[in-house]
Amino acid sequence: MKIGIIGAGAIGMLFGAYLAEEKQDILFYVRGNKKIANLYIEKIPNAPDLISCKQVTEIKALYSMDLIIIAVKYHHLEQLKKDLDLLPKHIPLLFVQNGLLHLSFIDQLKQSTIAIASVLHGATKVNDHTVRHLGIGITSVGILRGVWDKTDAFLQCSSNKFPIKFTTNIEETLFKKALLNCLINPLTTILQVENGMLIKNESYKMILKNIYEELMEAFEEWREKLPWNEVVTLCKNTEYNRSSMLTDYENGRLMEINTIVGAVITEARKKDKVLPVLHTFYLMLKEMNKVGDHHY
Incomplete structure (x- = not known):
């Protein structure tokens, strides 16, 4: 082709x-x-x-x-x-x-x-x-x-x-990816660590689990479709990777905050659910965000 x-x-x-x-x-x-x-x-x-x-x-x-x-x-x-x-x-x-x-x-x-x-x-x-x-x-x-x-x-x-x-069922798959991104991208960016550190460091792992539980409470139908061990496995499989959001931040580029974190917060609001931890991260990331290169 x-x-x-x-x-x-x-x-x-x-x-x-x-x-x-x-x-x-x-x-x-x-x-x-x-x-x-x-x-x-x-x-x-x-x-x-x-x-x-x-x-x-x-x-x-x-x-x-x-x-x-x-x-x-x-x-x-x-x-x-x-x-x-x-x-x-x-x-x-x-x-x-x-x-x-x-x-x-x-x-x-x-x-x-x-x-x-x-x-x-x-x-x-x-x-x-x-x-x-x-x-x-x-x-x-x-x-x-x-x-x-x-x-x-x-x-x-x-x-x-x-x-x-x-x-x-690609739209459901896309939402699952957005949930995974909400779990990994904000935390790795704020902490400025590789994905694997989220499970190697006990404090970071506890924060990650707290965000996971918050998301699962808001989106109850996802608890079986996105079990905690899958999140841990993804962190292991990409342990040396710096998330796309962290990479953008480190290179002074605009981060994908609204389409990932903001969009999931909006979906939670539609269900009359709040995501206080993720929303806190969202506000922190907005302050960290930088306007970057707009070429492709």
Whole structure:
């Protein structure tokens, strides 16, 4: 397949690297002077593999794609809308954003087929052409609207290091990811620690458990679908990963506070539930937030 990727952050580069490794023709659409014609993926530290891909700076180069993956952060989507409106309507789009607010953005688009994904990998961007894979997780993909005739071809790109599965309940999967993000991202950012420290340090682990219990009290139907041991396992599997929110903070970029934490707080309010610990974190993160680079 010919696959275009808009956004050359950690997740965009991770998708590009693994899909190119499965012999897909990868084309990155980027702005500015970023150069990622030579894309490296570090599956273990200091052992990068060179992956073949191409780079373009004009949206019309994506008009012949079989799939376009939208890998920019939520707060970059609005400035991308003009470019997306120029794309042929028949080209399927796959959105891989954190949080929940991008679902409202997607409703504005004219594309016939739109899919969304929940991505549980740990990854960090080392530089403009290298991504380091820090933790293996499942990419769950679901069709939000339309019919995608190449789902089987995309599923064949699944591997042990980059597992992909399709789900008929992608919005529930996305909400689960948002809950997990609420558990890990705010706390790691405020404490400025890697994911694994949330379970290695007993005080941090107690705080994490308190947030978990608060969320489960608000969303009782999730206690069985998101057991505590799954949270612990995710922290173990991504123990050396610095959460996306922490990475944004450390690099002076805008953090994804509203689409992750704010959106879950809003969903709790709809059920007449309050989340005092998470709301405290939300207010702290708002004070820490910085306006960052708006290029993709």
